Amino acid sequence: MGLLASTMRKALLLFFCPASFLLAQNSQHIDPPGLNKSPAYTQAVAAKPGTIIWLSGQVAVNSKGELVGKGDLKAQVNQAWENVRLALAGSGATFQDVVKVTTFVVNYKPSMRDDLRAVRLKFMGDAKPPAATLVGVQSLASDDWLVEIEVTAVIR
Numbered sequence: 001m002g003l004l005a006s007t008m009r010k011a012l013l014l015f016f017c018p019a020s021f022l023l024a025q026n027s028q029h030i031d032p033p034g035l036n037k038s039p040a041y042t043q044a045v046a047a048k049p050g051t052i053i054w055l056s057g058q059v060a061v062n063s064k065g066e067l068v069g070k071g072d073l074k075a076q077v078n079q080a081w082e083n084v085r086l087a088l089a090g091s092g093a094t095f096q097d098v099v100k101v102t103t104f105v106v107n108y109k110p111s112m113r114d115d116l117r118a119v120r121l122k123f124m125g126d127a128k129p130p131a132a133t134l135v136g137v138q139s140l141a142s143d144d145w146l147v148e149i150e151v152t153a154v155i156r
Contacts, residue, residue: 032090036065051155057148058083081123095127097153108136
């Protein structure tokens with residue numbers, strides 16, 4: 001039984017190791033310069049092969065951890081998108097690589113959509129529009145945050 005079990009174990013390793021190599025992602029946690037470094041999350045995570053980058057939700061906090069635009073949705077959206085830009089750049093990506101955007105807005109009303117869209121277009125430019133979700137929420141992790149933007153990018 002010992003020899004049979006050992007042989008089976010080796011056969012399983014030979015079978016599953018190549019498959020797990022293909023599935024295993026070499027991930028890199030990135031906190032780019034210009035963004036607040038938090039002990040609770042990483043600003044971006046890149047995984048290879050075919051580098052996939054998942055950004056943590058970006059809010060209106062500058063590199064010192066200070067809120068930008070208290071009570072001002074447009075100012076907060078601008079800072080959040082600037083943070084997205086910094087996190088993408090620090091991960092080796094651009095807005096051309098963005099494949100998914102999720103935007104969370106406190107007490108969302110459809111009348112806010114034009115301002116949200118204008119700022120997004122300012123940053124995204126002529127990049128192909130990614131898959132996107134806009135979600136109205138009751139609150140975010142801080143009472144002063146009005147918007148949080150989560151992005152996934154794939155470097156081609």
